[in-house]
Amino acid sequence: MAADGGRLRTAQAAQACVICKTRKKRCDKSLPSCAYCTRKGLDCVYAPVPSSRNHSAPTVENPPAAPIWGARRPMNLVPSRMILSAKLPSDKTSAEALQFKNRGQVYLQVHGIIRSTGQFVDDISARYFQGFHSHLPIISRIRFYNNLITLGAAPAADFSVLLLTICLITHAPALGYQSRDGASRSVEQQSLYFTARSLCAQVQVSCPPSVPLIQAGLLLAVYEYTHGRPDDAFVTIAGSARMAYGARIHARDCHQTEMANTANHNADTELLLRTEEAANTWWGIVICERIFFSEVTVVDQPLVTLFPGRDTRLPIEPQILDQLDILDPESLPNIPVSCLTSPKVGGFSRTAQATCLLDQVFKGFETPDIDSRLLQLDRLDTNIQAFLSLAMPECQGQLGIFCAAINIAIRALFTLHWHILILHPQTVRANFKSLEEWHKRSQEALDTVTKMVVDIAETLIAASPTNTATHRIDGMPPVYPYIAHAALRHIHSSTQREDVSWLRSAQNVLQISLDKYFQRWSVNDDRT
Template sequence: MKMLFAEAQSITCASTYLIQAGLLIAAYEYANGRPEAAHITMGGVAKSAFVTGLADSSSWQTNEASIISSESLERLNLWWGVIILERLILCEINDKTQRPTTDCPSSEFPLPSDLQPVQSNTRSVGSCPRDCLPLNQDRKPCVFGHQARAVLLLDRVLAVRRHPQTNSGRMVEIQQLDKQLQSFLSERMNTGTAEIGHDCSPIASAVRALCLLHQEVLSCPFDTVDLQGLQHSKAALEMVSNVVVDVARHHKAQIACQNSHADLLPLSCSYTLHMAMRHIRDCTKLVCPHRRSSDLNSLAQLDQEFSDRWKA
């Protein structure tokens, strides 16, 4: 598939279709447990996105202030897809000094949409007759939009990791991000839905960001972090691991009774599960080797479901 994609790139101009194809290939490589290969693929995808003008707001904005055409929104969503996947992949790259090729947009930049058009009764004469969608300020964030919100926080976590450990403002930024990520998780996990796949990707992205953040704190020299900060980070990682275990049990039960399937698990599922497994194993070495064997089994079982789908 990748050879065919490379051949297509060599004989055709960059287009949204090629970007979509590259994004799917990178997503597969990422889910397949090959983040380095996905990182290389995303480099080409991001450059193609710049060439085609996806980052240019004029490529998706319309002359009407309150609506955006479905075709333009597809381009906006595709640009967000590049931004989101590139940062998810960077989480799994060992060299934390690596920077994203793309810049995260400002808060004024519209969030992506699930592409559910609404009919507009206020179109001007001669305007496009196709379905249009309200812009960011008129739309409630959807699952894709919440995923973008989570990745905006993740982008800041990745930036903090690149800062020197002696940076005076680093710990202040870490504390702010901790509050914002925990607030986001509380918001998304209190939506009252138990349906597998609903909000899984936004929650998984926020969980990954929170883990990276507190792992960064625990890796700092002891003279740069106070005891309270260390204890808070250990407690945060324990909390996140417990959340992942609970989610894994619920998802596995839903799959077992055929209420859902592995395709609805987020692409980052295996990375998150392995993070929780590593944390639990590290804790049990210090406490009791059999204390949380059932938790590890639940995580391993869901990881097997995911692996059977993406790594076979």
């Protein structure tokens, strides 16, 4: 008996439990379970108390190379506040323990990292869905917020990792987002990238493949690509693709069969959400892998994913993905990939179609007979130009969601005609033309596509100051710098020709557009 009226003293933890912290409840810190968790029948978990000793931050032995467009090489130190304080289990039996006991610890770590950037979870999620989501709608907004406010428990570890990669994407000046503290933010941003990549790898070891983990890997790859590291992005997207195969999100037929066997309406709605989110995520992987492959250093690498068949249904648009809980499944569009002329195709579906054309270009390169290959590429050139003539009016001269499809189609034309220019067989008579005639035709095509890129650059430069202070990724997709550099490459290779004076003047326009695209905006600079 104790001296306080005979009541037994209850051991207390040093801080509130994970669930009370997450739900912003007052915690009595009782051990082994607080009163709130005991009353609700919840698994009470206390995060480990960090040591008071100061530990030096580890160094990164091989920091990634500087981006190809000349950004500064980041520091190789990770701030100690971003170092994970707890080791995640890695044995085969740890998945369940991680899901039910350590999920709160992972979320608290992620929440602390997000706060260290000066943001809240609400900030990054709102920014993500208002910006990047329109270009790559792989995350269901409905399921995202349902997972975020899971009743009685912190979000799962894989979802917490996804939150951290969303923070990384929305924190990235190279994507056009505002930066509060100038150049120092690039160092913090690189540290955030290292931390997100490390945590993602740890959770992957302990959890089975899941859609949130696949999406997190996809966002990491996009981050690498937008920072001028397509080779790294190509490796990362391959890992996400293999996880996607492991989770079977590529097999839409399996999900449709499961939906047909579901009688409960609420369960049916949830299954529809999961199915369509998984399908869009798979499309995102297929699209990004081919975009990244256009820029890799070593071109004789295999793609991990197979492009969906021509009769496969196109992905659904973000506005539909965000309303699946109130829409009739029968009302969903059912337009196949091959239907290029349909007037009801949205921006993400156009992106999938443009990627289909790019994929056909890659496959055309594998045709062993040179004459047959040239004829095949000639037909593809016609198809891509027809696609552009259809998609560009949809953009209506504005920076918007159709820009990604246009940029990918333009990149496909650069890829196609550069390939023709490097062919050097002794005799080529494909379509009754010599190789010299094919080369001349490709030079003219590259002149034309470069003019298209210059027109896009002028549109970006002409944007008013009030418009350019907004999140520029809403208007220009991450692939834009690559097509601008492709146009510059063509200009540099054409400087010896006498009829290309306009190309020399275009060089300045392209460079200004790139500077404008990568310009970091500061709140203090917003004077307009």
